[in-house]
Amino acid sequence: GAVVSQHPSWVICKSGTSVKIECRSLDFQATTMFWYRQFPKQSLMLMATSNEGSKATYEQGVEKDKFLINHASLTLSTLTVTSAHPEDSSFYICSASEGQEYNEQFFGPGTRLTVL
Amino acid sequence: GQNIDQPTEMTATEGAIVQINCTYQTSGFNGLFWYQQHAGEAPTFLSYNVLDGLEEKGRFSSFLSRSKGYSYLLLKELQMKDSASYLCAVRDSNYQLIWGAGTKLIIKP
Numbered sequence: 001g002a003v004v005s006q007h008p009s010w011v012i013c014k015s016g017t018s019v020k021i022e023c024r025s026l027d028f029q030a031t032t033m034f035w036y037r038q039f040p041k042q043s044l045m046l047m048a049t050s051n052e053g054s055k056a057t058y059e060q061g062v063e064k065d066k067f068l069i070n071h072a073s074l075t076l077s078t079l080t081v082t083s084a085h086p087e088d089s090s091f092y093i094c095s096a097s098e099g100q101e102y103n104e105q106f107f108g109p110g111t112r113l114t115v116l
Numbered sequence: 117g118q119n120i121d122q123p124t125e126m127t128a129t130e131g132a133i134v135q136i137n138c139t140y141q142t143s144g145f146n147g148l149f150w151y152q153q154h155a156g157e158a159p160t161f162l163s164y165n166v167l168d169g170l171e172e173k174g175r176f177s178s179f180l181s182r183s184k185g186y187s188y189l190l191l192k193e194l195q196m197k198d199s200a201s202y203l204c205a206v207r208d209s210n211y212q213l214i215w216g217a218g219t220k221l222i223i224k225p
Binding site for chain 2: 034042043044045046049091093104105106107108109110112
């Protein structure tokens with residue numbers, strides 16, 4: 001089956017630093033990748049959608065300058081949380097699909113970010 | 117606006133059957149998904165419905181009625197490991213996934 005990996009699985013950082021999270025599709029080409037954020041006991045919140053080689057489309061209320069997304073290849077997308085603050089602490093999950101008319105998104109295991 | 121409703125929490129007994137409902141109002145429809153998410157983990161795919169009717173997959177079944185904007189996930193022979201949140205998501209006319217808030221299912225012995 002399709003496998004998506006994320007790295008790191010958890011990270012603790014100081015306030016004001018930047019954190020990069022990688023999302024990789026291991027056995028398929030991910031035309032589209034999605035980045036979600038999930039706070040405790042809440043549902044997934046889509047942050048942005050990225051297509052390989054083009055700029056990400058951000059959801060309303062998500063700061064594109066704070067959450068930098070790069071989808072440079074068909075197997076790798078990165079999310080960089082710049083100048084992280086404690087309120088950015090959350091569970092960040094990426095998912096990937098092979099095309100627009102996909103039947104499912106394949107989720108990575110998630111990255112738990114804690115900003116001190 | 118777009119909206120997906122599902123119960124916040126349900127409780128059921130081990131070995132029993134439980135039905136989790138999902139109603140939706142979206143701009144267009146290109147399929148409905150059910151995902152399972154254990155606490156602290158990413159969602160895992162359970163089922164996909166795009167045509168009316170029942171899709172059965174082992175202990176889990178999912179039903180769709182497009183005219184009613186309604187779906188349910190049926191879990192049979194409940195096991196303790198089925199304790200999780202169950203997320204309903206609808207793909208709209210722009211192929212965007214609209215997520216429900218999830219239903220937390222608690223299984224009691």
